[in-house]
Amino acid sequence: MQRTHNNRAWWLVLPVVIVVAFSAIIPMMTVVNYSVQDIFDPSTRFFVGTEWYREILRDERLHDSLIRQFIYSFAVLAIEIPLGIAVALSMPRKGAMVSLCMILLALPLLIPWNVVGTIWQIIGREDIGLYGWALGQLGIDYNYASNPADAWVTVLVMDVWHWTSLVALLCYSGLRAIPDVYYQAARIDRASPWAVFRYIQLPKLKSVLLIGIMLRFMDSFMIYTEPFVLTGGGPGTTTTFLSQTLTQMAIGQFDLGRAAAFSLIYFLIILLVSWLFYTAMTHQDSDDA
Amino acid sequence: MAAIHLNDLAHSYMAAPSEDADYAIRRMNHVWEQGGAYALLGPSGCGKSTLLNIISGLLAPSEGEVRFDDRVVNQLPPEERNIAQVFQFPVVYDTMTVYDNLAFPLRNQRQPEHKVQSRVREIAQVLELESLLERRASNLTADEKQKVSMGRGLVRDDVAAILFDEPLTVIDPHLKWKLRRKLKQIHEQFNITMVYVTHDQLEASTFADKIAVMYEGRIVQFGTPRELFEDPAHTFVGYFIGSPGMNLARISLEAQGVRLGEGESAPLLRLPRTLLATFSERNGDLKLGIRPEFVELEAAALERSESESTEHWLSGQVTLVQDLGTYKVVDIDIGGGCVFKARIEEDAAIPHGRVRMRLPARWQRFYLDEHLLDVLPASAEVTDDVVDDKGGVA
Numbered sequence: 001m002q003r004t005h006n007n008r009a010w011w012l013v014l015p016v017v018i019v020v021a022f023s024a025i026i027p028m029m030t031v032v033n034y035s036v037q038d039i040f041d042p043s044t045r046f047f048v049g050t051e052w053y054r055e056i057l058r059d060e061r062l063h064d065s066l067i068r069q070f071i072y073s074f075a076v077l078a079i080e081i082p083l084g085i086a087v088a089l090s091m092p093r094k095g096a097m098v099s100l101c102m103i104l105l106a107l108p109l110l111i112p113w114n115v116v117g118t119i120w121q122i123i124g125r126e127d128i129g130l131y132g133w134a135l136g137q138l139g140i141d142y143n144y145a146s147n148p149a150d151a152w153v154t155v156l157v158m159d160v161w162h163w164t165s166l167v168a169l170l171c172y173s174g175l176r177a178i179p180d181v182y183y184q185a186a187r188i189d190r191a192s193p194w195a196v197f198r199y200i201q202l203p204k205l206k207s208v209l210l211i212g213i214m215l216r217f218m219d220s221f222m223i224y225t226e227p228f229v230l231t232g233g234g235p236g237t238t239t240t241f242l243s244q245t246l247t248q249m250a251i252g253q254f255d256l257g258r259a260a261a262f263s264l265i266y267f268l269i270i271l272l273v274s275w276l277f278y279t280a281m282t283h284q285d286s287d288d289a
Numbered sequence: 290m291a292a293i294h295l296n297d298l299a300h301s302y303m304a305a306p307s308e309d310a311d312y313a314i315r316r317m318n319h320v321w322e323q324g325g326a327y328a329l330l331g332p333s334g335c336g337k338s339t340l341l342n343i344i345s346g347l348l349a350p351s352e353g354e355v356r357f358d359d360r361v362v363n364q365l366p367p368e369e370r371n372i373a374q375v376f377q378f379p380v381v382y383d384t385m386t387v388y389d390n391l392a393f394p395l396r397n398q399r400q401p402e403h404k405v406q407s408r409v410r411e412i413a414q415v416l417e418l419e420s421l422l423e424r425r426a427s428n429l430t431a432d433e434k435q436k437v438s439m440g441r442g443l444v445r446d447d448v449a450a451i452l453f454d455e456p457l458t459v460i461d462p463h464l465k466w467k468l469r470r471k472l473k474q475i476h477e478q479f480n481i482t483m484v485y486v487t488h489d490q491l492e493a494s495t496f497a498d499k500i501a502v503m504y505e506g507r508i509v510q511f512g513t514p515r516e517l518f519e520d521p522a523h524t525f526v527g528y529f530i531g532s533p534g535m536n537l538a539r540i541s542l543e544a545q546g547v548r549l550g551e552g553e554s555a556p557l558l559r560l561p562r563t564l565l566a567t568f569s570e571r572n573g574d575l576k577l578g579i580r581p582e583f584v585e586l587e588a589a590a591l592e593r594s595e596s597e598s599t600e601h602w603l604s605g606q607v608t609l610v611q612d613l614g615t616y617k618v619v620d621i622d623i624g625g626g627c628v629f630k631a632r633i634e635e636d637a638a639i640p641h642g643r644v645r646m647r648l649p650a651r652w653q654r655f656y657l658d659e660h661l662l663d664v665l666p667a668s669a670e671v672t673d674d675v676v677d678d679k680g681g682v683a
Contacts, residue, residue, distance in 0.1 A: 184347050185380035189441055190368040190397040199382040199393075 034260035052261035062262065064237065065245040066269075069221060072241060076159050076220040081213060083160065084167025085205070089197070091172055105165040113162075117229025120158040124230075144231060148238035151231050155239050158226055163219070167212045174208035175201060210281045214274055221270055242266055291357035291371075291449040293321040293344060293482065298353035300339055306351070313339045315506040316353070321450070321484060326476045328493035329486045331503030332529065337486045340503070341452045344484070345374045357449060373442025377455045379434035381426035387413075388422040391440045398445070412444045415475060432464045436471075443475065450482035457492065469496055490530050502526045518580070524659045527578045533618055535578045536629045537656075542568055542575070549577065549603075550625025556603050558648070567664050568655070576656040581618065583652035584631035587645040604645045605629070621646060 035052055039045045056062060091101050111119070124144050126132040135142040144154040178200065186196045224243040227233065233240035240248075246266065250259035300314040309315055313336045321327055329337050342348040344355060346367035354361050362370055373394075382390050391409045400408075413419045416436045421429065426437060435456060442451045453472075457465045473496060476483050485496050493500050494514035501511045502525070509523035510516075521527035527535030540547040546559040547568075558577070568575060587602075605623035612635075619631045619640055631646060655662040 181376045181378060182380055187367045188374050189394040199384060203384045
């Protein structure tokens with residue numbers, strides 16, 4: 001068949017291009033622009049090419065921060081995903097308790113992030129905080145402000161408290177979508193509870209888990225507010241994650257060129273890892289298609 | 290292997306059922322013999338699936354008992370009942386291959402792998418799934434998936450009965466026929482009791498030796514397809530089986546016979562006195578039923594009726610003729626609010642205007658409060674020919 005080409009049709013794309021330009025492309029290009037210049041003031045600027053990038057990639061402080069970030073994000077995923085599934089599995093399937101569970105689960109999600117940080121800052125205090133005090137009573141020497149391990153645990157627990165609900169709610173909706181007949185067939189086939197989970201529930205949860213994992217990865221990889229409020233990145237730099245390092249560089253030191261190069265690399269890392277997750281999880285499907 | 294007995298079985302989804310309408314299954318006694326091919330036929334919501342789930346143990350009956358031979362199994366969960374069930378929508382374990390799907394029930398019983406393998410291959414061969422064994426179950430078509438579901442039931446050698454809950458609903462029409470035949474073959478080969486739930490009478494009569502017709506939580510008739518057709522035990526069976534269903538008309542007794550329908554124009558049907566005497570002994574709602582296949586219109590009737598000249602003629606107005614391809618259905622308004630349907634051959638002349646018809650005595654059935662009255666078909670005892678109210682002469 002002969003296709004007719006009418007290049008004027010491209011004009012139809014224009015509105016989208018304009019919106020995307022203002023919302024994403026122009027701000028992004030500004031960052032790219034900064035990342036290749038050394039700017040002292042608006043009139044004094046020098047083109048430096050890839051120098052900032054090379055410097056960033058060699059920066060020890062950033063390496064440490066990046067490693068911390070990865071450990072943190074994977075720890076968050078490793079805890080929140082199984083825990084979220086477990087919570088969803090143990091929720092009632094019907095009855096009045098369902099709404100109650102939903103409300104309880106949704107509560108942490110409704111709290112502003114800096115408030116979450118503040119809550120945990122207080123609750124973890126040895127003198128007036130329930131959690132810190134209780135640990136103290138148990139004879140555990142706990143102090144998130146001075147002990148790096150305690151700080152890490154607190155930041156992780158805070159994230160788990162804040163975000164496991166999201167995974168649980170996603171999984172719960174996924175579980176509810178499984179028709180009863182699957183469970184009935186499994187009973188007739190004498191499947192063990194583990195087999196029911198492994199061969200019915202988990203496969204059916206796959207798509208919601210994909211969303212859950214991606215969301216939790218991206219969010220935790222960009223985490224800023226809660227650790228900033230809770231520990232300020234300390235003690236030392238032990239809980240200073242990437243976004244905080246970036247902010248210090250961009251706003252604290254006003255090192256815009258370097259910060260811009262850093263943001264772009266940061267962005268690419270998130271993009272890359274998300275892509276990896278996505279292809280790993282969807283590839284399995286097409287494999288056997 | 291076992292016969293399945295349902296003793297005084299009843300089930301309600303309510304906590305405190307008080308009246309009949311609260312019960313999904315009303316008190317019933319029934320036996321499914323070992324090795325039979327049965328269909329459980331009824332409209333949606335009549336309790337078919339409930340009954341099936343009670344037999345398989347997915348549901349505990351609120352009253353009565355379920356016995357497999359002499360063993361009461363009320364308390365046993367499905368996994369301990371030696372029953373397989375195939376559901377309306379095919380259930381396959383998506384992430385497994387067809388082979389693993391079929392092997393799943395055996396592996397759950399911890400059978401040795403060599404036995405699993407030989408059994409799976411055998412069943413795959415019967416169901417013609419051999420070429421698909423290595424495929425992932427999620428990528429099969431609906432009918433292939435349904436075969437896998439059936440296979441999981443057949444693969445177990447401890448299965449006493451397989452219950453099918455409208456298994457062909459999602460299958461393409463041209464494959465339905467093939468699968469139904471397959472089921473029949475399997476039944477002959479394995480001698481397993483099969484209970485097949487459906488709301489499709491054609492499906493029921495091609496699959497089953499005996500059909501149980503369910504209506505409002507009761508089995509209203511249990512019999513061969515022929516019995517259901519010729520002697521419906523309940524007006525519902527008459528109406529539900531057959532295409533179109535049985536003609537039913539409320540009747541009231543007169544000295545000479547019965548009046549069909551109500552009102553001024555209700556036509557009189559002559560009946561033998563003995564029959565009328567039987568009716569007069571009973572109190573309740575009387576109905577006459579006759580299959581459209583047996584209603585004879587004048588032209589056709591004249592040829593055959595010479596020897597049975599005592600039969601009564603009714604006259605009526607043709608209101609509708611439907612051509613259904615291989616046959617036609619004629620609606621005839623005989624007054625009294627009764628419209629009788631007659632089924633005529635495809636090539637028969639299309640009747641129009643006023644016609645005369647007769648209801649052969651041997652196909653007349655009488656119902657008291659919807660249940661078949663066990664009376665002899667009206668024989669040639671009608672003493673004299675009659676003129677009916679509207680002047681039709683017989």
